[in-house]
Amino acid sequence: MPGALLTIALFVFGSFLVSLQQANTEMSIFLLILSSVFALYALVIYNDGKRSLELREWMLANIDSIRRDGLSYNGVFIDAPTEFMQYELCFSWVVVTSRTKTAYYVKEYHPTPLLNLLFTGFTCLFGWWALPRGPFEALHAIGTNLSAKPKL
Template sequence: MRWLSLLVGAVFAAAGLKALFFFDPNTAALSRPALVAVSLGGAALFFFLFVRTSRVKRDLSEFESWLQANGERILAGGASYRGARITGDTEVTRFLLAASVVILSFKIPSRYYVAGRDNVGFTKMGYTVASLLFGWWGIPWGPIYTVQALAKNLSGGDRTTVRSYLMLHARA
């Protein structure tokens, strides 16, 4: 998904450059400024998605690796992660971002946020507003993913305890 967003962003950027340098008013459905704005806006969105998903994947992988490595200590009483005491009863939550363009639709989960440590209000609203703005535009999954993301985010995100996470992802 990450690399697809980079590819789609490059296509939008190329379309913006084409509209900027090779504009033909006889065949264009929109004005040059509108075409450039739509193309570069789409490029910015998908480049942002690429960067954001890369960062979220790195943060998520780091946290999940830490949970796996410290699972026994966490369940036995707790361990410290970035200055926060994590126990089996610690609640973590994540949010969803829905983003779409024409036939491409994505649900992008956030990293896990620790309840009581991380201020999730801004993140929750950011993921919700971004889903409202960018989620609807794909057929057929855009509206479906957007409604799912809005429902999940507005209900407080996908919440679980560290104990439940560790049991679900226990090593074989």
């Protein structure tokens, strides 16, 4: 998904350059903001996937110590009763819809309501735009985020 978002960001940025040549100021500003939003979300989603993989590998390598006494991971203490939150993200473009899960976030250490708002907002903006599956996948992702419960 980050690659698709980055490709769209580059396409929109190219449209921004064309609108600059046509001296269409309002459209240029809109396209620059839209391109920046796509690029920013591509970066967030890429880092989220990377972080998820690192956490999963660390937990598998230290599973016995975590169950027994708990361990610190990047300044966050993780033990058996630690609660994790995970959200869904939906992106649609023309006829392609992609719905994916985010990394796990430790409930006590991360601003999980803000993250929920960030991922739900992304889905509200960019999840609807593919037919026929886009609206259904977006509603499913939003429903999952609104009813998200911590996992042990």
